[in-house]
Amino acid sequence: MAPPRRRRRSSRGAGRDDAGSDEPPTAEPRPQAEPDAAAEPRPAATGHRTAEVEGGFFQRLKRRFVADRARVKVASLAGEDVVLRLPVDAATLLAGGSRKIAITRAAACPCCQDGGDPDCVCSGVGRVKVRETVRVAVPAGARSGARLRLAGKGTAGLCGLPDGDLFLVLDPAPVEGFRREGADLFGVIDVDARLARAGGVLQVRVPRGTVRVTVPAGTKTGRRFRLRGQGLPVWGGQGNGDLFLDVETC
Numbered sequence: 001m002a003p004p005r006r007r008r009r010s011s012r013g014a015g016r017d018d019a020g021s022d023e024p025p026t027a028e029p030r031p032q033a034e035p036d037a038a039a040e041p042r043p044a045a046t047g048h049r050t051a052e053v054e055g056g057f058f059q060r061l062k063r064r065f066v067a068d069r070a071r072v073k074v075a076s077l078a079g080e081d082v083v084l085r086l087p088v089d090a091a092t093l094l095a096g097g098s099r100k101i102a103i104t105r106a107a108a109c110p111c112c113q114d115g116g117d118p119d120c121v122c123s124g125v126g127r128v129k130v131r132e133t134v135r136v137a138v139p140a141g142a143r144s145g146a147r148l149r150l151a152g153k154g155t156a157g158l159c160g161l162p163d164g165d166l167f168l169v170l171d172p173a174p175v176e177g178f179r180r181e182g183a184d185l186f187g188v189i190d191v192d193a194r195l196a197r198a199g200g201v202l203q204v205r206v207p208r209g210t211v212r213v214t215v216p217a218g219t220k221t222g223r224r225f226r227l228r229g230q231g232l233p234v235w236g237g238q239g240n241g242d243l244f245l246d247v248e249t250c
């Protein structure tokens with residue numbers, strides 16, 4: 001029974017819907033079962049349904065492809081800024097310093113420049129990833145979240161558009177033993193109870209070494225000493241902050 005029917009279908013061009021009357025209803029999945037096709041308006045003539053649905057689908061695909069390509073083209077020409085976190089150690093926080101940083105950036109392709117040759121090593125993008133070492137001067141007194149700008153060290157711009165910048169967001173180390181507020185530092189000074197009663201001089205450790213602190217007679221817990229200029233360098237300004245020490249007798 002099977003061979004003659006197959007031959008008959010092929011001779012008629014094997015339209016999917018045309019074969020429907022001979023087949024059990026569940027033999028083949030119909031286009032209307034697809035969610036994508038259901039969104040498209042249906043033509044009245046069911047005989048052409050398959051062709052219409054596929055046409056709509058490919059048209060949408062083409063539109064989307066063209067739109068994506070246009071968007072990528074516009075976005076990719078401009079150089080983009082890059083933001084990186086830069087940890088700052090205690091020594092650099094106190095005195096400032098020069099740091100070398102290894103970065104990977106999208107530089108202009110040296111072979112095709114702005115041409116975007118599809119056969120180029122950059123696959124027509126116009127940029128290649130390069131590993132670079134940049135040197136950056138980190139001023140003293142780095143504030144958390146402050147940004148250093150390295151002009152032109154972001155993503156390369158194409159077709160004459162400027163390169164993006166690299167922004168380094170500073171993340172300074174805490175100052176051990178002290179709480180920081182801007183350039184000011186806050187800590188605790190332990191004073192022996194006898195020395196606190198009689199008064200005397202103490203050597204106190206501060207971020208840049210030690211200083212001598214005179215403890216007046218009768219000093220009690222909670223008294224605050226202010227050591228001017230013993231805090232951190234003022235970020236973007238002159239001089240140093242102060243160091244505050246709260247007495248705790250023991």
Ligand SMILES: [Zn+2]
Nearest residue numbers: 109112120122
């Ligand atoms: Zn290239």
